[in-house]
Structures are given as C-alpha cells and as structure tokens.
Amino acid sequence: MTSLSAEASAAAAAAPGGGLVEVEHLKRVFDVSKPWIARLLEHEPRRQLKAVDGLDFKIHRGETLGIVGESGSGKSTLARMVVGLLKPSDGRVLIEGIDMAATSDPAARRDVRRRMQMIFQDPYASLNPRWRVGDIIAEPIHAFGLGAAGPNGEAKKPPKGAVAARAGELLRLVGLDPADARKYPHEFSGGQRQRIAIARALASNPDFIVCDEPTSALDVSIQAQILNLMRDLQEKLGLTYLLITHNLAVVRHMATRVGVMYLGRLVEIAPTAELFAKPRHPYTRMLLDAVPDLAMSGRARTPVGGEVPNPIDPPPGCPFHPRCPKAIARCRTEVPQFADDVACHLAHDDPNWLAREGDPARG
C-alpha cells in the first residue's frame, strides 16, 4: 500500500456514509463566446455553455450507477470531471473522501488516480495504434508500480518479467490470449479492442471504473459479450461502476441505480426497477415511452414533441417545460430544486401523478 499523507488519511477517515464517490454541486461551464474582436464589433456579450449545472449524487461501493441522457445532457462532461480529465468550474468530486483537484500531495493524487479508471466509447480511438497491445496494458502498471512504492511515494520499478506476466494474466481475464500481447490494435475487431481497453483499465487494480458509452459503438451480439464480461469482472473483483449511456435497455440490464440527466441537470435518480416501473419525472417517462418496443406488445405510445434545446440557450425555469405535457405556470419561471431524488414541481407537489395517469408503466 502506498503511504498516504496525514492530510489524505484524515480526509479518508472523515468520509461519511460509505460513498466511494461523492459528487457535490458539480458544475462545468464552457466559454463559447466569439473571439473578442468580433464581440467588440458586434456588441455581443460573452456566451456560456452550462454543460453540467449543479450535480449531487453518491456512488456506493460495489454498485453500478447508470447515468442516462441524450445529447446535450452533459453526461460525457460529467464522466470526464469525475475521473479528473476535466476540472470542475465549481463543486467537487470526492473519491474515498479525497478531492483530487484540491490535493497538492503527489502521493495522495497518485493513489486516487490508481483507484479509478475509465473505459471509452470508441474502441478504435482509445488504443494507441503504434503501440503493441502488451505495452498498452502494461502502461498503468509501470505508472503505478504493481502497488509497491518507494520511499518518496513514487512507483518502485517492478521486475520486467512480472509486468509481462501480469499483462498476460489480464488478457486472460478479459477472454483473450496472452500471446496477443505482441500484436497491434489494428489486428483486432472492435469487440476485442474493447476487451483490451478493459484489460488496461484493470491493470492498476482500480476500485472504481467510469464507463463512457462502452458498448455504443459495438454490434448487438458483441455488446452482449462485453456487458456480460463487465458484470463478471464486477463480481470477481468487487468493482464499482459509473455507467454513462443513452441506451435505456443497457442501463436496465447493468445498473443498480439510475440517474437521468437533462441539459446538465439531474432530474431523477432511483433504484433501477423503481425508475422503470414508476418514473416520477415527465422526461423519464417520455424517454421510456420513446424506446422502440421489441416485445411488440402494441402498447399505446404518447407521441413525443420537440427536441433537446440548445444548451447555450436553455429555456427559463425548468429546462424541460417546453416539451413537458404536464407543465404548469410555475415550471416556466421557477427552476425545480433537486429534492427527494427528483427535480420536478409536479413530482414534489403531487407524488402520485403517474399512478393516476392510468397508463401502466413497465415492470
């Protein structure tokens, strides 16, 4: 184990209620103004894109939190902030109580980095085409030193044979042959590359993996293989997942809890079965209705109107109100607070609205 600094261990000890990952008031704003000369000449103000606008949630150890959303929801931005690739504009991300952006202690930062990893969407872009597969998988091992540390907290150089052996072990774990370590990424199919990406993610023995649309670029039959693999690994290694996707069926299958995002806000979060059976936010309901029905049960579908508005210029009040079939006057002016796991005036005032609708939701 690495030696944590006093500051880090104090923070870890203080972490309340078991949240492996805690996200507090997370915001991320992008400046999309035109260059200053254009603004000067055209008298235009600065323009901001609120990609993520105040997110609060916890991820507990061992669970899979699914975040669903469409384009403009901010879910990819969220993924990158959680994992440290993007700095939040406001708020913080705590991994086991430690805020990586605020800690200056390199040993603590390295320790946090070691614990989390990411699987990317595009299996063709997430592996360096000029590197051999074995080197790709071994890179985190070299960076984090197989868990051992030198006197200053930097990674102790592991013996060469040990690294190769571990890489081979990881390949076997994801269903590939250790001899594949000599090959280059282009020699593998999309599904196999995603397995390699998973092997790389496991190389540093992480506790927590952020999966950003891990199967969106894969065919259905390959998707099934990868999802099964991910669940097997979760069981075997005690992993915690944050699963970002737009595919509701995938999230239904994989997640224990689901959060729904719309225009940078979390509108609802609930255990999976509950969310799908009794969605409390009209947007969630609309999403569920929009999924094409493979079972062909011939259910009546509420026609859906409109599209996700431009995130640079969101509607006032509740961002969903222009498309919401249940919008009231308040929705146009007041932004609903996220309380009781949902951000909707209707849900706050009238928790049983869905039951009264009469349309049986899915079980």
Add this chain to the structure above:
Amino acid sequence: MTAPLLSVKDLRVEFAMRRGPLTALDGISFDLAPGEILGVVGESGAGKSLTGLAIIGLLDPPGRIAGGEIRLNGERIDNLPPEAMRKIRGRRIGMIFQDPLTSLNPLLRIGDQLVETILTHTSLTPRQARDRAIALLTEVGIPAPERRIDGYPHEFSGGMRQRVVIALALCAEPALVIADEPTTALDVSVQAQIIAVLKRLAREHDAAVILITHDMGVIAETADRVAVMYAGRIAEVGRVGEVVRDPLHPYAKGLMAAIPTLEGRASRLAQIPGAMPRLSAIPPGCAFNPRCPNVFDRCRIERPPSLAVGTRRAACWLYDRGEVPSPLKEAVS
C-alpha cells in the same frame, strides 16, 4: 399476388482488391411489394448498406455488381448506363442517408434543394414546385414551413434536418425509398418521431421502403417484413412479427436473445461466441457454422440455400424439410 415492385435475384457484389476479388454480397434475393416496408437488419460488415447502394446504383469502384439482377417494376436496373440510372435515382428511387448533416448541402437553402429536385424529376413550374415543397415540409412536420423553407441546414436541429431529408427523398414521388440508418445519429426521443414520420409518409405517398438498420427495435416498430443479413448473405426473411418473436435461423435466434430489453435485470445476456467473419475469411459451407450451437457436418461443407419454411425463408440446413424440427438448442450463455 400483385407483381413485386422490386425484385432482387442472386445479387452479387464484388470488390476488386489487390489480392483478388472480394465478394461482399453473395447471392442476395428478396422481393418487395408496392407500399411495403422491408427492414434489412444486420451487424456491421453484414452488407446491408451495400445492398441499398447496389439497388440505387451508387456503388463506387472498386465495388461493382458481379452477378444477379435487380428489377424495378419488371425492368432490369442493375445493368443500366449511368445516364439512365441517374434518371431513375430520385424519380423512382429515393434515398435517405444516415447523417443529416452531410445529406444536405450546407451552402444551399433547403427550399432550393427541394425545388431543384422537384424540377429535375417532374414537369412542374418553379412556382408550383415551391408550393409543393412547402406542402411536403408541412407533411413532415416542420412548423411554419413558408418561413423555414428559406432557411439553411445549419439553422435546423438534427431531427428537423432528417425530416427535411425525408421530404427530399419523397418530393419526386418515388415508388421506392431506401433509408440507410435514418435514425442512428439521432437522440432516442427524436428517433421515435422520425420513425413515425417515415412510416406515415410512406403510406400516404404509397411508397415502398427498404429500411436498413442495425436496430432491431426500430424494425419491430416500423417494418412489415424483415431480412436478417449475415456475412453478405440473407439468413432469414419473413414477416416481422414472426421473425422477432420466433426466429428460425440460429443467428437470428442468437441476435434476438442478445438484445437487452427494458423488462428486467436478467443475470446474463445470451451471447453468441466469436464474431462475424471478415469478408476475406468466410468459412466454407454456411457462413455462421463456426458459431452455431446447432451445427452439424453438412453445415460445414455445403452452403444452405434459402429454404422455404411456411411464409418465411431461412438459409439453414435445419429446415431442409420445410418445417421446424424438434427443440433447437439455445445459444450458449
């Protein structure tokens, strides 16, 4: 039985590669009735897009049609010279591509693009063409069409653009529309809208549709019949309800079982081992045989033709006698 609108028999498409010709489509056969929606579904590499391109004559070299025939209303269209094919394109066959961003010319107003197509293929005056364009925009659900007809593509959202593309495909009143992944680049909530628009317009304009997609859910909602493709061949074709609920071909069975549903958190998704073979490495006999849970010797040697099973057809030796045999083994979990 009315004569089919489109009849594809034994279509073969080859690519001339440095190492020799590569067969990308190997004996595709299907019929399309007027006004029918046929789904062509398959995973990447199966050849579904190529089928669409071959029919509309947009195969770029080194690809070429190497065999078989394509008949539209009884006349052959696969061997026409480029000039003649150009006349057919747009007037009798319309096409919708996947990416609405690149299907529309960003420098032209959408009204101009619509009017241009209408004028090319009909004998209306420019005034009439513009009216017709506005009418079409109303049909596909663009609000305030008289104003928006003069807009540029970048002023429309993704879903709106795709509606314009649908209008464009239908403006010359083609009898056949080929839609290649029309909803893949769109958000889920918009997909449903676009599917509804496509379906409604096809019925109203009496156009048959070949709907190419990898999304089985879209097919289940939209199509009348479906053809499941695998490695450049058709594995199964039949009425959508039958194929989706009770697939015959082991690949189709495996595919349906692998799709996660909204119903529940199953312990595992059924998965098909291995992956679709590269076109340069298709095994002898049935292309699916290395992955098939029901494989037997004949499958490895002889390629199964499309065998009739009731109203459906399946390219599988299990149905040699034209009936479903006793319980099939499930795909390996």
Add this chain to the structure above:
Amino acid sequence: MSEIAAELPKPEAKSGSFFERLKDSDLLASFLSSKVTVLAGALTLIFFLAALLAPLIAPTNPFDPASNFLIDSLNPPRFVAGGDARFLLGTDDQGRDLWSAILYGLRVSLLIGVFGVLLGGAIGITLGLIAGYAGGRIDSIIMRIADVQLTFPAILIALLVDGVVQALLKGQNREETAFGILVVSIGLSFWVQYARTVRGSTLVEKNRDYVAAARLIGLSPARILARHILPNVMGPVLVIATINLALAIITEATLSFLGVGLPPTQPSLGTLIRIGQNFLFSGEWWIVTFPSITLAALVLAVNLLGDWLRDALNPRLK
C-alpha cells in the same frame, strides 16, 4: 456512411511496426509501379553511396593541398582532345581532379543537406508538438514566430546567421566553422514547415481517447508527447523531410555560389560551379558543366522521390 465504411474491406494496415507496415503495404507496390520513381530512387541511392564511398572511389583527395599541383590546372577531360589520361573529367584552376572534386563535393553537399534537415526537423517537430498540445498563448507565440520567419527567404536567413557568426568569431578560420554555420542556417530556415504540420496533427491527436487514457494515469505532458503523440504524427514529416532535402542542397549550393558557403579549399558542388563560372567563357567549360549536371540530377531525383512519397502516403494520411 460510417456503416458503409465499416462494411467495406478494411484498408491495409495503418499501424504496427515500421517494417511490418512497409513490407505488406501498398507503398512498396506503388513505388515499384512507376518507372520514373524507381529510377529516381535508384539514382538517389547511387548518389548517397558515391558520397559515402568517396574516399575509396576517388583517385585523389581534392581537399588535400599536397596532392594538387598547379601545373596540372585547367586540363580538359580525358575524352577530349588535349586531355590528360589521369583526369577523367579534367581539372580545375587549382589542379584538382574534377571527378574527385565532384565526389567529395557531393559528399559535403549531402552531409550539409542531411544535417540541415535533421536540425530543422528537430526544431520544427519539437515546437510543433508543444504548440499543438499546449494551445492558448504558447501556441500563438510559436505560430507568430513561425509566421514572421516565413517572411524571410531562406537565403536571407542564412546570410544573416552567417554574418552574425562571422562577427562573433571575428574572422576565425572559415574552414572550420563553415560547415556548422551552413547546417545551422539551413536548419533555422526550414523548421517552420515541420512545426506547422506537426502542430496540425497534434491538435487532432490530443483529443483522441488514447491520449485521455494516458492523461488519466497521470503521465506528464512531455511523456505523452514523446511516447504517444510523436509516433502518430511522424507520417507527414517524412514527406516534408524528403522534399526539404532537395531544397537544403540547393540552398547550400546557392550560398556557396554566393561566396558565403564553404571555402574554396573544401569545395561543395556549389563552390565548384562558382569557380567554373569564371572560366566558362574562356573555354574551360568542363569545370562548371559536370558539377552542374551532378547537382541538377541529385536535386531532381530527390524531388521526384519526395513527390511520389507525398502522393503515395496521402490517402492514408486522411
């Protein structure tokens, strides 16, 4: 359309080790298919070998004053009336065997050209990587410097560098410093093209997921640039380097011709041409002719090779 791309037979391998790619590639086939290119390649190879083996091939060492006898000066080539059998292509005004002088001059020209390109490449690639990856102000500064530099013709820069160094060294032995000055001048003149191209490729690559994966494990930017991005942006660099080589050789020849290049005691091809020019109208035509033909042939061959390389690599760069 991406569906179609997925379904078409995949193009030849674009990754893997250099030799693997080369062997199995369209590149080799494309090279062999064009007679002009094969000829250009062969010619370039011959020139390089001749330069490399000059001490072994040349009958005399023209740089060694002891082996030149003024009495032998201005002899016409062997095959012309009045020629001396010892001198294949005649001699120049110093009594140097022209054939040997050309071989040694070729050597010097190529050496300076290659080192100049290497220096320019090193500066350009480094600055391009930094500008592309860092973005923002650093990028702007580097690119503005590049823009400014482009307004100066290469010869002017070379003259400038030469003048500055001469002033600093205050007339020190020109022979020793000339080589270095020329390499530095050429390097400084040509780095911009590398920088621009590499910056463009870096801008693309830095947003790709494999770079994100490397940042995720906490690698330093320098490490990411060197180990991850550099291998992926080298493709266009090769093309630029080849075409630049021809340009570098010409630049050196021009400088020597103008008198600010190599000294007459260590003549490059350019120097020889300059010397020969003085004798052209007095009848000693061979001193300017043979070096000129050699220079022209060399530059043409390298240019053709570069042209082919650029076209052959182009679709694969997309």
